[in-house]
Amino acid sequence: MRNYVLKKIGLGIILLFCVSFFVFSMIYLMPGDPVTIMAGQLAKPENLEALRHEYGLDRPLLVQYVDWITGIMHGDFGISYKYRIPVWDMVSTRIPISLKLTVITMIIQYAIAVPAGLYCAFKKDKAFDRITVNTSLVLTAVPSFWLSVLLILGFAVGLGWFPASGFETWKHYVLPITAGVLSGLASTIRLTKSEAIDVLNEKYVTTAYAKGLPERRVLTRHVLRNSLIVITVNLFMSLPWLISGYMIIERIFGIPGMGNLMLSSIIQQDFNVVQAIILIITVLTVICNILSDIVLGFLDPRIRISVTGGDK
Amino acid sequence: MNQSPIKEFFTSCYKNVNFMIGFIMVLSVIVVAIFANQIAPYGYDAADPTSILLAPSGEHLFGTDNMGRDLFSRIVYGTRITLQVALIGAGLQLVIGVTLGLLSGYFGGPLDKGLTFLADLTYCIPGLIMALAVVTIIGSGLTNAIIAISIVNWASYTRMVRAKTMSIRNQAFIETGISFGESSRSIMFRYILPNIVPVIIVTVSMQLPGTIMSTTTLSFLGVGSMPPSPDWGLMVSESIDYIARGPWMCIFPGLALVYTVFGFNILGEGLRDLLDVRMKSQ
Numbered sequence: 001m002r003n004y005v006l007k008k009i010g011l012g013i014i015l016l017f018c019v020s021f022f023v024f025s026m027i028y029l030m031p032g033d034p035v036t037i038m039a040g041q042l043a044k045p046e047n048l049e050a051l052r053h054e055y056g057l058d059r060p061l062l063v064q065y066v067d068w069i070t071g072i073m074h075g076d077f078g079i080s081y082k083y084r085i086p087v088w089d090m091v092s093t094r095i096p097i098s099l100k101l102t103v104i105t106m107i108i109q110y111a112i113a114v115p116a117g118l119y120c121a122f123k124k125d126k127a128f129d130r131i132t133v134n135t136s137l138v139l140t141a142v143p144s145f146w147l148s149v150l151l152i153l154g155f156a157v158g159l160g161w162f163p164a165s166g167f168e169t170w171k172h173y174v175l176p177i178t179a180g181v182l183s184g185l186a187s188t189i190r191l192t193k194s195e196a197i198d199v200l201n202e203k204y205v206t207t208a209y210a211k212g213l214p215e216r217r218v219l220t221r222h223v224l225r226n227s228l229i230v231i232t233v234n235l236f237m238s239l240p241w242l243i244s245g246y247m248i249i250e251r252i253f254g255i256p257g258m259g260n261l262m263l264s265s266i267i268q269q270d271f272n273v274v275q276a277i278i279l280i281i282t283v284l285t286v287i288c289n290i291l292s293d294i295v296l297g298f299l300d301p302r303i304r305i306s307v308t309g310g311d312k
Numbered sequence: 313m314n315q316s317p318i319k320e321f322f323t324s325c326y327k328n329v330n331f332m333i334g335f336i337m338v339l340s341v342i343v344v345a346i347f348a349n350q351i352a353p354y355g356y357d358a359a360d361p362t363s364i365l366l367a368p369s370g371e372h373l374f375g376t377d378n379m380g381r382d383l384f385s386r387i388v389y390g391t392r393i394t395l396q397v398a399l400i401g402a403g404l405q406l407v408i409g410v411t412l413g414l415l416s417g418y419f420g421g422p423l424d425k426g427l428t429f430l431a432d433l434t435y436c437i438p439g440l441i442m443a444l445a446v447v448t449i450i451g452s453g454l455t456n457a458i459i460a461i462s463i464v465n466w467a468s469y470t471r472m473v474r475a476k477t478m479s480i481r482n483q484a485f486i487e488t489g490i491s492f493g494e495s496s497r498s499i500m501f502r503y504i505l506p507n508i509v510p511v512i513i514v515t516v517s518m519q520l521p522g523t524i525m526s527t528t529t530l531s532f533l534g535v536g537s538m539p540p541s542p543d544w545g546l547m548v549s550e551s552i553d554y555i556a557r558g559p560w561m562c563i564f565p566g567l568a569l570v571y572t573v574f575g576f577n578i579l580g581e582g583l584r585d586l587l588d589v590r591m592k593s594q
Binding site for chain 2: 015018019022023026029137138140141142143144145146149150152153157240241243244245247248251252262263266267271274278281282285286289
């Protein structure tokens with residue numbers, strides 16, 4: 001177990017390093033000079049040089065990287081090229097909004113998808129399963145941006161029940177969250193179902209049946225418990241993906257979350273901010289991946305052994 | 313019962329409902345794209361200031377948009393863009409993914425370790441974020457959006473091809489080939505590649521809907537196709553401002569997109585059953 005955890009954490013640190021370097025070097029791969037963007041096209045060359053020096057952009061790349069990463073460790077993401085205020089101040093107010101939306105979405109999605117998926121697995125090929133499978137097939141073909149626009153059309157413009165944009169009252173949250181839940185529902189049901197079917201095919205389930213245990217007991221004690229663990233871990237570790245998926249929904253409903261900020265920063269070429277958001281989301285993803293690997297390895301010795309090759 | 317294998321394959325295709333429905337749906341999109349000039353009554357950017365935001369009628373089947381362009385014609389021309397995305401996207405991902413997968417699976421060792429690590433790295437970054445990052449670097453536009461999506465997606469091809477290559481590279485016929493003095497390249501592309509074609513076909517068909525969807529999403533976000541392109545994602549994003557006055561502007565392009573993606577989706581499901589490739593859809 002210790003070897004497994006160490007291996008995963010070690011790999012994670014290397015990944016984090018690579019990802020952060022990739023994100024950092026993005027700014028040098030981008031078209032246009034950040035200084036020119038800051039000062040405008042008409043600035044004098046000597047002023048540009050001064051600005052470049054002020055932001056430390058005239059130093060070697062590696063020195064800048066080390067500086068940048070040390071700054072971030074202290075919560076300093078640099079200064080926005082466009083607005084000349086600390087990037088962290090811009091981003092930090094957006095994080096709670098995005099998190100709130102994604103966590104609520106995730107809970108609702110879980111509450112609907114897990115029972116549905118489990119039921120589909122138990123009653124495979126019965127009417128409910130067929131309907132769910134076919135509905136989710138159609139649902140996976142519906143892009144979330146169109147779904148959001150349709151929701152606005154139906155419930156905001158058509159029926160006038162909910163506002164189309166903003167985030168002041170609970171009513172503002174209904175449509176975005178519905179869009180978020182619906183767009184992730186199909187894949188979550190599918191994941192739950194395939195996971196539960198895997199467990200149903202396990203030998204210990206056959207054993208439980210062979211022992212003469214009643215069906216209900218086999219399902220609750222053996223199947224439900226074992227499949228739920230994996231599903232829960234998988235779902236909650238997909239949070240960063242959900243945040244990035246919410247970008248589109250935030251954009252359409254005008255919610256000032258991280259995704260919306262990133263999109264407008266891309267358009268305004270405020271690369272510092274883009275960089276910070278990409279870094280935050282990828283670091284979150286890497287951490288969630290490591291955590292889920294470790295938790296799953298804890299729960300299921302088979303995964304652990306396949307990674308460390310059998311030594312404890 | 314003594315049918316030829318090919319005939320047998322076609323009979324089983326015929327019996328597979330998913331495959332047939334998907335095939336017909338995709339075929340219809342292809343036909344529309346080929347005969348777009350004949351089908352569309354107007355040009356895709358033929359603006360008519362006298363007929364702005366007209367509701368669907370006999371003259372304008374799907375209505376007109378805010379510039380007076382016929383939506384039906386625009387959607388018909390949009391099939392070309394969608395298929396272009398599918399073709400170029402799948403092609404790019406295939407070339408990158410299959411080559412790297414073959415190299416990684418055949419040679420193993422440090423090369424394999426490095427490539428696997430790179431694949432893991434791309435799995436760490438949510439797809440949309442990475443695609444946006446790439447588009448920010450290489451610039452907007454449809455081709456660049458397709459490139460961005462391919463850079464995001466190559467890893468799943470590589471993984472699949474690598475696993476398959478590893479499983480057959482120790483078989484006797486490979487050894488025979490090596491003992492005949494075949495070069496590594498010839499072994500990879502003439503011995504291994506034909507044997508993994510079914511896996512590749514299934515992987516392509518499973519990835520295609522996602523590729524179309526992500527590229528359209530990029531167009532919707534304004535970093536893919538540029539106006540006046542009749543890209544369905546772009547059309548939906550242009551419709552938002554006129555949603556109360558012309559709801560048809562957002563409904564029809566979306567329906568076309570759902571139709572196409574759904575067609576590709578069940579075609580993929582059908583192919584997977586037909587070619588009997590065991591894959592767990594994640």
